Amino acid sequence: MFYDERIHAGRGKAFRNTIILAVVLLAIYGAIHTVSLFMLHDAANPLAFIIEPLCLLAGLVILIYGETAFGGRDRDEMREYQKNCYYAKAFYVFLYIFAGVYCVFAPIQSTFMLGRKSLSIPNGFVTYTGFFKPNILLTVVEIPCFLFLLLQFKKSELPINSEFLAEDGTEYWHRVWGNIRKFSGLCVLYTLGSLAASILYLGITSGSDFAFTVGLPLGVVLAGVLTWFSISFEYFVLSAAERVSDRALQRGQISGTTMAFCWAGFGITLTISLIYFILELIGIRYHERVLTITYSILNPFAELSACLGNMFFIYLMSELQPLRDRRLTGTGYTYQTLGLISGSVLTGLSLLGTALSISTHPEPNEQLPRFSYYDAQTALGLLIDLTTAILLVIVILRLYKHSLTSKWYCLVPVLPLAYIAVSALPEMGFIYTPAVDDALGIVTTILYVLMYTGIWRRIRKHPLPVGENEAGSADEAGCQTE
Amino acid sequence: MNQKMKQARQQKKLSQAELAKLAGVARQTINMIESGEYNPTLALCLKICQILGCTLNDLFWEDK
Numbered sequence: 001m002f003y004d005e006r007i008h009a010g011r012g013k014a015f016r017n018t019i020i021l022a023v024v025l026l027a028i029y030g031a032i033h034t035v036s037l038f039m040l041h042d043a044a045n046p047l048a049f050i051i052e053p054l055c056l057l058a059g060l061v062i063l064i065y066g067e068t069a070f071g072g073r074d075r076d077e078m079r080e081y082q083k084n085c086y087y088a089k090a091f092y093v094f095l096y097i098f099a100g101v102y103c104v105f106a107p108i109q110s111t112f113m114l115g116r117k118s119l120s121i122p123n124g125f126v127t128y129t130g131f132f133k134p135n136i137l138l139t140v141v142e143i144p145c146f147l148f149l150l151l152q153f154k155k156s157e158l159p160i161n162s163e164f165l166a167e168d169g170t171e172y173w174h175r176v177w178g179n180i181r182k183f184s185g186l187c188v189l190y191t192l193g194s195l196a197a198s199i200l201y202l203g204i205t206s207g208s209d210f211a212f213t214v215g216l217p218l219g220v221v222l223a224g225v226l227t228w229f230s231i232s233f234e235y236f237v238l239s240a241a242e243r244v245s246d247r248a249l250q251r252g253q254i255s256g257t258t259m260a261f262c263w264a265g266f267g268i269t270l271t272i273s274l275i276y277f278i279l280e281l282i283g284i285r286y287h288e289r290v291l292t293i294t295y296s297i298l299n300p301f302a303e304l305s306a307c308l309g310n311m312f313f314i315y316l317m318s319e320l321q322p323l324r325d326r327r328l329t330g331t332g333y334t335y336q337t338l339g340l341i342s343g344s345v346l347t348g349l350s351l352l353g354t355a356l357s358i359s360t361h362p363e364p365n366e367q368l369p370r371f372s373y374y375d376a377q378t379a380l381g382l383l384i385d386l387t388t389a390i391l392l393v394i395v396i397l398r399l400y401k402h403s404l405t406s407k408w409y410c411l412v413p414v415l416p417l418a419y420i421a422v423s424a425l426p427e428m429g430f431i432y433t434p435a436v437d438d439a440l441g442i443v444t445t446i447l448y449v450l451m452y453t454g455i456w457r458r459i460r461k462h463p464l465p466v467g468e469n470e471a472g473s474a475d476e477a478g479c480q481t482e
Numbered sequence: 483m484n485q486k487m488k489q490a491r492q493q494k495k496l497s498q499a500e501l502a503k504l505a506g507v508a509r510q511t512i513n514m515i516e517s518g519e520y521n522p523t524l525a526l527c528l529k530i531c532q533i534l535g536c537t538l539n540d541l542f543w544e545d546k
Contacts, residue, residue: 076507078520 012084015091016066022094023059026052051105058097062090100190105197165242176239180232191224237264265312266449268305272298273445277438316452319459328398335391338384382420389413396451404458409451412444487541488516490534504533 030052070083164175198220202213275298317332392413399405419440491501491512498516502509505526514520515530522530531538 076511077523077526078507078511078514081520 012087016063016084016087019059019063019087019091019094022098023056023063026056026059030056051101054101054105055098058101059094062094066090096186100193105194169243172243176236180235183232183235184228187224187228191221194220194224263449265305265309266445266452268302269309270442270445270449272302272305273438273441277435277442280435280438312452316455323402325398325402328395328402331391331394331398335388335395338388338391382417385417389417399455404455405451406454409447412447412451415444416440484516484518484541487530487534490536490541491516494534496534501530501533505529 034052066083066086070079070086164172167175195217198217202217313332313336317329317336320328320332393410396405396410396413397407400407416437419437491498496504498512499509502512505512506529507526511520511522511526515522527538527542531541534541
């Protein structure tokens, strides 16, 4: 891997765009969060407002300093170079601040909210229906990271461990382990900070009950352990996938990375779906304790599978670059970006929906409001699902055009939506059953694995033909139809 | 330290500010190139060589 100071500085532009995007997302998310908290009449709790403004402030300070210190009339190539170097470093500082603020305050906030609402602390701090889930909150960090990767992969491949990917096996794993140790130290530091803040908070707000006093520090420690496990495990698996694919690449086998990510991600998704399916069949999936335990254990794995899925799609789009099919890559990137942003939007809407439903909760004899925010949230979720399904169908059709897959796979993204649409019409006699939904999830996952493996085998056997600059030029570029 | 560039500039009786103005960069950039703290791009190297009437080898090739 060729890696020098100019490539490092060149990443600065992508880092700068990512920080801007993260700041915008934070502003939107923070605004929704603040509105929902006001509706919950929780304005008196300072902890509730502290996270987003702090991260937003950090991002703004980094951006303002970068733009003023390295801009102006004296701007030349050296200033540009220094600016890029600054953003390359500032990005990591921003991530550390971001993660720090979240790790210190989110668990306390989460436990506080749950404690206030239910006071069923032993189950409360990691309950599935919790208002804030520390691991879920970290997705706000993951979204800009993946969008940054998206920007990077448009230009060239950039593995996570690029700086030491070329080292021998022992050295490589030694460096990976070193990074995990560094992160572990950081995690311990943040958890201790969070613990100190929670104890301080408990000291200030005297009068809390015993369960809450015990549950808050315990919740903080558990959140720290979960975060550590989740991120360390994800990093370890990604490092293994990168190493395997890099070795394959050196032997002249392309697409090794793609399939390493694909199989690992889908394998995890399949396992989780099977576990839920079995629990559903036994009839204990929605039992409170089972839900709490499965959520705590499976959530890091679900995050990892989403993470691998994202990585895989980015790699796939990167490997299909030689086709020069703008419609394929354009639709692919739009699909991926929409998926990432909708995650953030839906989290915000979920908060708003919860807040509004609580604030407008009807009295026992009161009539239910005609329009529920949950309906709006579900409708928006379905609209996003429908849009992403259409985009994926376009991608599959373009892949079919290049003889990389079969057109019948177009049915795969449509199947789950069709089931939801049919079960929304009770007069047709269909009733939505989670077990059927889970089974459908397992079937579609297997079909996706078959489709992507087929693409991989096709690329490995026949190197991609270099297409023209315009879309729909595969035939002109000499691509043979099977 | 890029002594060769400094010497070539002094032989041409140019100050760092004058050379910077001719090359279209900031004075600090010339100062940092001469002190070895910044590696200029090839485009800027060529521009400096043209202004000072030297070749790339004369100014930027390091003798072992």
